[in-house]
Amino acid sequence: MRAMVIVKATKNSESGVMPSEKLLTEMGKFNEELIKAGVMLAGEGLHPSSRGKRVVFSSGKKLVVDGPFAETKELIAGYWLWQVKDMDEALEWARRCPDPMPGEDATLEIRPVFEAEDFGKEFTPELRAQEDRLRAQIEQQRSS
Amino acid sequence: MSAEGATRKAIESVWRIESARLIGGLVRIVRDVGLAEDLAQEALVTALECWPELGIPDKPGAWLMATAKNRALDHLRRKSMLERKSTAIEEDRATLPSHATNIEQAIDEDVGDDLLRLILVACHPVLSAEARAALTLRLLGGLTTAEIARAFLVPEATIAQRTVRAKRTLAEARVPFEVPRGAELAARLPSVLEVIYLIFNEGYAATHGDDWMRLELCDDALRLGRILASLVPDEAEVHGLVALMELHASRARARVGPSGEPILLLDQDRSRWDRLLIQRGLVALARAESLAHPLGPYTLQAAIAACHAQARTGDETASAATYS
Numbered sequence: 001m002r003a004m005v006i007v008k009a010t011k012n013s014e015s016g017v018m019p020s021e022k023l024l025t026e027m028g029k030f031n032e033e034l035i036k037a038g039v040m041l042a043g044e045g046l047h048p049s050s051r052g053k054r055v056v057f058s059s060g061k062k063l064v065v066d067g068p069f070a071e072t073k074e075l076i077a078g079y080w081l082w083q084v085k086d087m088d089e090a091l092e093w094a095r096r097c098p099d100p101m102p103g104e105d106a107t108l109e110i111r112p113v114f115e116a117e118d119f120g121k122e123f124t125p126e127l128r129a130q131e132d133r134l135r136a137q138i139e140q141q142r143s144s
Numbered sequence: 145m146s147a148e149g150a151t152r153k154a155i156e157s158v159w160r161i162e163s164a165r166l167i168g169g170l171v172r173i174v175r176d177v178g179l180a181e182d183l184a185q186e187a188l189v190t191a192l193e194c195w196p197e198l199g200i201p202d203k204p205g206a207w208l209m210a211t212a213k214n215r216a217l218d219h220l221r222r223k224s225m226l227e228r229k230s231t232a233i234e235e236d237r238a239t240l241p242s243h244a245t246n247i248e249q250a251i252d253e254d255v256g257d258d259l260l261r262l263i264l265v266a267c268h269p270v271l272s273a274e275a276r277a278a279l280t281l282r283l284l285g286g287l288t289t290a291e292i293a294r295a296f297l298v299p300e301a302t303i304a305q306r307t308v309r310a311k312r313t314l315a316e317a318r319v320p321f322e323v324p325r326g327a328e329l330a331a332r333l334p335s336v337l338e339v340i341y342l343i344f345n346e347g348y349a350a351t352h353g354d355d356w357m358r359l360e361l362c363d364d365a366l367r368l369g370r371i372l373a374s375l376v377p378d379e380a381e382v383h384g385l386v387a388l389m390e391l392h393a394s395r396a397r398a399r400v401g402p403s404g405e406p407i408l409l410l411d412q413d414r415s416r417w418d419r420l421l422i423q424r425g426l427v428a429l430a431r432a433e434s435l436a437h438p439l440g441p442y443t444l445q446a447a448i449a450a451c452h453a454q455a456r457t458g459d460e461t462a463s464a465a466t467y468s
Contacts, residue, residue, distance in 0.1 A: 036259075037161065038370035041420060081420070083363065085160060092157035115397075135415060139456055 002113035003082045003090040009075035010104040014048045026098035043080035151196045160286040162205040168258030173216050175321050178311040187212035257323045260375045267336040270317045275310040276339040285364045294357040337385050340368050344389050380436035383428045384443030390425030391449035394418040410458035422453045
């Protein structure tokens with residue numbers, strides 16, 4: 001299974017404080033360990049929400065909201081995508097992560113990624129066909 | 145889940161993460177695959193006894209390694225004592241301290257090669273491909289004998305016998321534990337790649353109604369391939385095999401219909417292909433192509449798979465293949 005491991009934002013990460021060299025080194029080592037174990041599929045760090053934007057859907061209207069966003073603890077500072085046997089293995093790897101926000105309370109949240117099978121009958125042949133059409137359009141835009 | 149149940153699950157995960165490194169480190173010290181595995185298992189049993197009470201240590205891998213190494217040291221001391229008794233007693237009594245120091249040193253040596261050594265030994269050409277596959281899944285994949293048996297659709301006793309015999313063969317053939325370099329290393333890799341691909345195909349051949357253990361062989365093989373690629377990053381064919389497996393795996397979901405019937409490549413719903421795996425496959429393929437002169441068989445197969453993976457429709461595949 002795949003798991004997304006989300007690093008929750010903190011006051012420091014939201015105000016653009018960059019990680020120390022020590023943390024970068026430790027994180028680099030941890031990432032290397034993940035890669036060497038064949039676990040890490042992808043991972044990125046994110047800029048503070050002050051550089052982000054939101055599109056809010058409300059009562060049939062779409063509203064664009066510029067960052068920063070208030071609810072710091074609910075925001076995301078980075079993520080990994082891991083290939084693991086089960087949630088227990090993901091948990092065990094997460095326990096090995098260096099403290100991502102030294103000096104602050106930090107949270108890693110582990111969420112299983114949906115497999116296509118999980119959608120069951122909601123993901124109808126029509127929906128798949130629609131996805132196909134969309135992909136075709138994207139490809140067309142890319143080549144034109 | 146009870147606290148004890150949770151600890152047990154955590155220990156299982158620790159084992160999955162640490163067992164290969166643990167056994168690899170022990171093989172370096174005791175130079176015997178069977179003994180190394182026994183010592184690692186003993187450390188696991190100790191953990192199962194201690195951790196539910198003491199809690200899981202901060203560095204569970206280091207804890208297991210320290211426990212297993214102590215046992216390894218005891219074993220080596222006992223063995224060298226026996227050997228000395230059986231040879232002339234007056235012989236090199238003076239060298240005893242230095243011998244003990246060597247053991248301590250050996251234990252603290254750089255562990256970078258441990259995994260590679262373990263893979264090469266488990267996939268040694270003196271063993272049959274099936275024996276290599278069973279041993280590799282057990283020593284490097286952290287699978288139990290029962291799990292391997294279920295995945296390969298054979299009785300558990302068969303796999304147990306196979307691994308026992310394989311370990312005996314390795315001991316009898318006095319397979320060297322030095323990690324080869326350069327051309328010698330390259331010459332050993334085909335027998336490793338063959339085993340990883342065999343494991344992958346065993347999983348890929350599994351059908352819808354099959355035991356999930358069989359399907360998971362694909363994941364196990366991919367993981368082994370990715371590990372190997374990080375151990376020998378300059379070997380083209382390793383990246384070629386990883387690319388081939390990532391690209392095949394990207395189609396795994398699309399090749400079976402709702403009632404388990406197989407769907408041929410050209411009829412597959414391409415929106416069900418896994419874009420992340422395709423991307424990873426293409427990156428691995430580029431790596432392989434940049435290293436290979438000429439392209440090896442796995443890289444070539446991966447290049448063909450990539451033509452399919454990049455084409456939006458079956459018709460486009462043909463032209464892509466012609467021009468590349």
